[in-house]
Amino acid sequence: MAKRTRIKDLLNTTEFNIPVTVMGWIRTFRNNQFLAINDGSCINNIQAVIDFTNTDEALLKRLTTGASVSVIGDLIESLGKGQRVEIKVTTLEILGDSDAEKFPLQPKKHSLEFLREIAHLRFRTNTFNAVFKIRHALAFAVHQFFNEKGFVYMHTPIITASDAEGAGEMFRVSTIDPDNIPRNEDGSINYKEDFFGKATNLTVSGQLEGELAAMAFGDVYTFGPTFRAENSNTTRHLAEFWMIEPEMAFYDLNDNMDLAEELLKYVIRYAIDNCAEELDFLKNRLLEEEKIKPQAERSELDLLTKLNFCLENNFERLTYTEAIQILRNSKPNQKKQFKYLIDSWGADLQSEHERYLVEKHFKKPVILTNYPAEIKSFYMRLNDPDDQGRTTVRAMDILFPGIGEIIGGSQREERLEKLEQRMDDLHIPKEEMSWYLDTRRFGSAPHAGFGLGFERLVLFVTGMTNIRDVIPFPRTPKNAEF
Numbered sequence: 001m002a003k004r005t006r007i008k009d010l011l012n013t014t015e016f017n018i019p020v021t022v023m024g025w026i027r028t029f030r031n032n033q034f035l036a037i038n039d040g041s042c043i044n045n046i047q048a049v050i051d052f053t054n055t056d057e058a059l060l061k062r063l064t065t066g067a068s069v070s071v072i073g074d075l076i077e078s079l080g081k082g083q084r085v086e087i088k089v090t091t092l093e094i095l096g097d098s099d100a101e102k103f104p105l106q107p108k109k110h111s112l113e114f115l116r117e118i119a120h121l122r123f124r125t126n127t128f129n130a131v132f133k134i135r136h137a138l139a140f141a142v143h144q145f146f147n148e149k150g151f152v153y154m155h156t157p158i159i160t161a162s163d164a165e166g167a168g169e170m171f172r173v174s175t176i177d178p179d180n181i182p183r184n185e186d187g188s189i190n191y192k193e194d195f196f197g198k199a200t201n202l203t204v205s206g207q208l209e210g211e212l213a214a215m216a217f218g219d220v221y222t223f224g225p226t227f228r229a230e231n232s233n234t235t236r237h238l239a240e241f242w243m244i245e246p247e248m249a250f251y252d253l254n255d256n257m258d259l260a261e262e263l264l265k266y267v268i269r270y271a272i273d274n275c276a277e278e279l280d281f282l283k284n285r286l287l288e289e290e291k292i293k294p295q296a297e298r299s300e301l302d303l304l305t306k307l308n309f310c311l312e313n314n315f316e317r318l319t320y321t322e323a324i325q326i327l328r329n330s331k332p333n334q335k336k337q338f339k340y341l342i343d344s345w346g347a348d349l350q351s352e353h354e355r356y357l358v359e360k361h362f363k364k365p366v367i368l369t370n371y372p373a374e375i376k377s378f379y380m381r382l383n384d385p386d387d388q389g390r391t392t393v394r395a396m397d398i399l400f401p402g403i404g405e406i407i408g409g410s411q412r413e414e415r416l417e418k419l420e421q422r423m424d425d426l427h428i429p430k431e432e433m434s435w436y437l438d439t440r441r442f443g444s445a446p447h448a449g450f451g452l453g454f455e456r457l458v459l460f461v462t463g464m465t466n467i468r469d470v471i472p473f474p475r476t477p478k479n480a481e482f
């Protein structure tokens with residue numbers, strides 16, 4: 001094919017009266033002469049002007065929204081208002097027709113729900129162009145951040161046999177014929193007959209494997225898909241999502257928090273510096289959307305102000321115990337407005353509580369630490385009991401405005417005895433985990449890590465409100481379309 005120039009580059013050029021080739025999809029065709037072409041390289045279209053008096057009538061009729069075209073012409077400074085440059089077309093070719101009657105994306109605003117149902121076309125909208133450009137930039141920034149810090153990108157397995165975490169929330173991986181299930185004498189499924197000779201699942205986290213790597217490489221991270229069969233139909237949960245999980249040897253909980261805060265600020269800054277056009281578009285989109293909301297429900301800050309605010313402020317760090325105190329005395333608790341009232345130490349925090357702390361009380365990102373051991377995972381490092389005999393673990397959750405939990409992490413329990421005791425208490429089979437426990441047997445070391453939900457990060461930076469709209473092909477309960 002002829003070499004094409006990206007529209008993004010043409011719109012920024014200062015070289016005029018040169019022949020150029022553009023390929024893209026028609027957004028609109030006006031007055032039989034003005035073609036707006038978009039090639040996905042940026043939100044903006046380029047205008048191509050056709051000399052209709054010298055163009056075949058039948059060809060003009062085929063210039064419909066959605067059709068793909070190749071145009072060759074001279075790039076000139078635009079005569080009209082609204083654009084700086086345009087193409088004076090000399091050759092026009094239609095690469096793929098688009099039936100105007102059937103094309104579902106008309107040049108008007110569509111609801112995000114509607115667009116989700118035509119996933120192949122939703123990429124062609126301005127909103128999703130901006131969202132997925134930002135998603136790309138954030139992914140790139142994550143790798144750049146860790147690369148600059150000397151971390152090793154480690155690929156942990158997608159299929160795992162470890163069922164230590166999130167039991168019941170895993171997707172089974174099996175090649176057993178459902179119509180002919182091999183059974184043990186007691187009637188249970190005989191997984192020895194299965195592909196791997198044992199029960200296997202899609203991973204819910206790469207952490208345990210990451211810990212093994214950290215105990216050799218020092219600083220590692222994973223960035224891959226994770227799967228949770230949790231039946232939570234919320235705007236913040238996906239059944240398939242991407243997670244960034246760094247794991248660092250010789251880190252304590254404070255080092256862990258510092259790294260997490262630095263990472264979040266770094267990638268947000270990267271998006272601000274590299275996605276100005278996209279963020280500006282999404283900012284205006286949000287303002288437009290908020291106009292129809294009552295004043296009280298509108299956000300106080302616009303998208304860019306919110307992002308910058310996040311960069312300029314230290315995240316508020318406090319313990320679970322301090323948070324419980326604040327929540328217990330809070331207005332919504334006293335007035336019984338919380339669905340789950342906070343009355344005693346030990347309660348698990350619900351998203352209404354997290355949002356109260358972040359959005360109402362501190363009005364900035366918050367890091368909660370030292371949760372009760374009972375409500376956290378077995379691998380988190382035990383603190384000594386406090387003066388009231390309560391046991392906490394060195395966990396940290398980072399809570400973001402509008403999002404709730406964006407990061408969950410901890411310093412890990414590196415002491416074999418304590419770890420085994422915890423596993424016994426929680427009835428986690430140690431034999432199956434001996435590959436993991438070996439790290440505590442041979443040169444154990446203090447270490448820490450966390451998991452950042454990538455889609456929750458994209459949600460925050462784009463200002464979108466439903467997590468389904470920041471992943472190209474969302475998987476949620478009862479939905480695996482496309």
Ligand code: ATP
Pocket residue numbers: 228230236237238239241243405406407408409451452453454455456
């Ligand atoms: P939540 O309480 O919101 O369900 P979690 O405590 O189950 O989160 P972790 O197991 O700590 O989350 O996972 C680490 C991070 O992964 C979370 O902080 C969040 O950003 C992200 N995450 C967890 N579950 C999902 C999900 N179902 N969809 C998208 N992101 C998720």
Ligand code: MN
Pocket residue numbers: 230
């Ligand atoms: Mn969860």
